[in-house]
Amino acid sequence: MTSPSCPTATRLYEKGTVIARDFDYDEVPGLLEQHPGAVLWLDLFAPGPGDLQAVAEQFTLHPLAVEDAMTDHERPKLDRYPHHVFLNVYAVDIATEDSETRFGKTEISAFVTPRALITVRKSPSDTSKFVDRWDATGDLGGTDGVGFLLYGLLDVVVDGQYAATQRLDAAMDQVEDPLLEEGGAPRAIRMKGIHQRKLLAALRRAVAPMPELVSQAMRTDLDLVDATLKPYYRDVEDHAQHTLDEVEHLRDRIDQLLQADTAEQGNVLNDTTRKLAAWAAIVAVPTALTGYFGQNVPYPGYEKWWGFLVSSALIVAVSVALYAFLKRRGWL
Template sequence: MCVTAPSCPTATRLYENGKVIATDFGYDEIAGQLDEHPGAVLWLDLFDPDGDDLASVAKQFDLHPLAVEDAMTDHERPKLDRYPHHVFLNVYAVDLATKDSETRFGKTEISVFVTNRALITVRKSPSDTQRLIDRWDSDADLCSAGGVGFLLWGLLDVVVDGQYAVTQRLDAGMDMVEDALLEEGGAPRVVRMKAVKERKLLAALRRAVSPMPELVAQSMRSDLALVDDKLRPYFRDVEDHAQHTVDEIEHLRDRIDSLLEADNSEQSNVLNNTTRKLAAWAAIVAVPTAVTGYFGQNVPYPGYDQWWGFLVSSATIVVVSLLLYLYLKRRGWL
């Protein structure tokens, strides 16, 4: 069969009986390799393919048009769909990077076609596939029994491990935020904004992670025939890790919400104390003001009936008001 090779970057590996028997061969060699090794399974990776690239692959591997459309669409939700000749999955590999003291969340959308003898991955942004290769090569003996299900297990395991690692990093970062938020008098605004940003990161991570336990569970369905008895414990282990990651994220969300609420309460207490002090001083000042106002007392002051007396009193008002403004500004009341 004449095939048109995709123009996008590709990667290939062929596994048979727990060994890598071919790697980095051309797309036009795939059919020959599969015919020559009837017991082998293929990994084909496509980086940022266009419509023509996927159309060529779909024709060769009999991929469903709806699945191809999902693979071409950005920001699809994590899911698993079954089609007549293959299974389609959409997952997200996530990571955290720190630049200029700012934590940035990144995710790579990966669409996956699982056929009887091939695992085809479609990546829409750059990501490290070496971790995936290392996972397969370190446990390649499972391939002899698991076939293409082994490749799917390695992919899901790497994705879930990455999601858990990001969750752990956010948990560690939360410790520093917690110490700052629980300081007496309330946290500075920059700390509160950092906590709000952490909550946004958790929300983005939750959207990528929360469907994973159900997705892994669906991949073990007997009617899909992807997971045999030897692989099933490994898939259950991935499912357990995925559920643990979801639980950690929910715990972190509750934790940061509680911290922000505690900080708001602390700031309210400080504001109440300040208001009470100001009210007390206002009451003290009001007494002599009321008495002197009632009796119309107007006591002569230095410079009374002199032109320079007006300047002294005006300057005193300006200077005292300015000093009071600077004091209140320094205390953060203005």
């Protein structure tokens, strides 16, 4: 039997208890044969086509599912094949560093066979969260080990998505007040709000399919979830739906904040335009009257060489002062 050359992690569970861990892939057939009631967790990190092909032959994985596991950026989904179930999910994380909000996600593909949960990760991530969850809920593995492993995987993914949503909500608080300030927010704040809206769109793509995905996993014809596990799957489904509702709420919130800022900028522009129009009308009256009557009276320096210098200096000084004033007000 050909062994995968990519980094792997292995664990063997029997009735929710770990009976073997960190063993070579070559030992898998023998361990499964020695422990008929045990189930396997096999994790493959960045496998190549040959690595997955070796596993596919051992566990009768469908070629289309193997192709999906090798393809980046597959949508979250759950597909049923003759000998296994294939699902694709995203573990997400949002962190704030130096007042900048960053979004990260890890695509996780999983094959659920009668005796194994095989996960495929295309980028680095912390699998200890899955292991800790399985260890903490080992009493659920007494009847259906594979369903118990899948529950732990989905629960950790959904909890991570909800935590990311909460962190994004907290980051949004930092831009809410500046966006609602009188006169409109500075451009840096507006760009931060637009960036957060982009993060929400990326987060929603990972979160939106999860309630339906968990619901499909509970289908009776899949034989993945028994009566003991069903309440726990329903709890995961409820958390997934709650996370989606939070994302939708945040999307509406940031859209309304950006619209309010745009409206405030429009109000300021209208007020400025009205003032400029009023001053233009005031200046236009004397200009029109003096132009109509052709008034051209002597002034200090009239027909003198230094009069030209004084008028030129006044023009330059007034223009520079007006430019500095408008620049300070942010109009230029």
